[in-house]
Amino acid sequence: MGDTLLLNSDAQPVSLLPLSAIAWKEAVTYLWLDKVTVLEWYDDWVVRAETWETRVPAVIMLRQMAKRRQKPRFSKYNVFLRDQMTCQYCLEQFGRDGLTMDHVVPISRGGKTSWGNIVTACGPCNSRKGNSLTPLPKRAPYKPDYWDLAMKKKALDIEVRHPSWREFI
Numbered sequence: 001m002g003d004t005l006l007l008n009s010d011a012q013p014v015s016l017l018p019l020s021a022i023a024w025k026e027a028v029t030y031l032w033l034d035k036v037t038v039l040e041w042y043d044d045w046v047v048r049a050e051t052w053e054t055r056v057p058a059v060i061m062l063r064q065m066a067k068r069r070q071k072p073r074f075s076k077y078n079v080f081l082r083d084q085m086t087c088q089y090c091l092e093q094f095g096r097d098g099l100t101m102d103h104v105v106p107i108s109r110g111g112k113t114s115w116g117n118i119v120t121a122c123g124p125c126n127s128r129k130g131n132s133l134t135p136l137p138k139r140a141p142y143k144p145d146y147w148d149l150a151m152k153k154k155a156l157d158i159e160v161r162h163p164s165w166r167e168f169i
Helices: 024-032 076-082 123-129 146-155 163-167
Strands: 004-007 036-048 053-062 099-103 118-122
Touching: 004 024, 024 036, 024 053, 053 163, 076 099, 076 118, 076 146, 099 123, 118 123
Parallel strands: 004 053
Antiparallel strands: 036 053, 099 118
């Protein structure tokens, strides 16, 4: 995760998937190029060069609106997020390390790796199902939109590097 929260010109994060947090060096570059307004600074973090110094920004806002993605990309984390970190067979909630992706229709039976055929499963349930078509998941897989995943991400505890991030997330 980055050190500086990057907001769009509407004061919303450029992205929640993943959170638009950038490295402090990139934030200082944006500041130097006058592409951002600093909303919050780190009080105790100063970087120095030979001829200048600056505090590191904690939250910056773009001066020009950046286009947001409309469709979330298919990824393991986004599947887990869609399914709310819950096994779709036993409905138990797990951390990321306790979860796998399961093909509802196995690849060997013509199943594809896509939003409509992948669900979150715990290791034991995925092993038990194996190459079978049963059991079916308790909730059918679907292709989420950006806002569906963004709301689910907000419901989880998002790691923040600076307390001021909370008011913008």
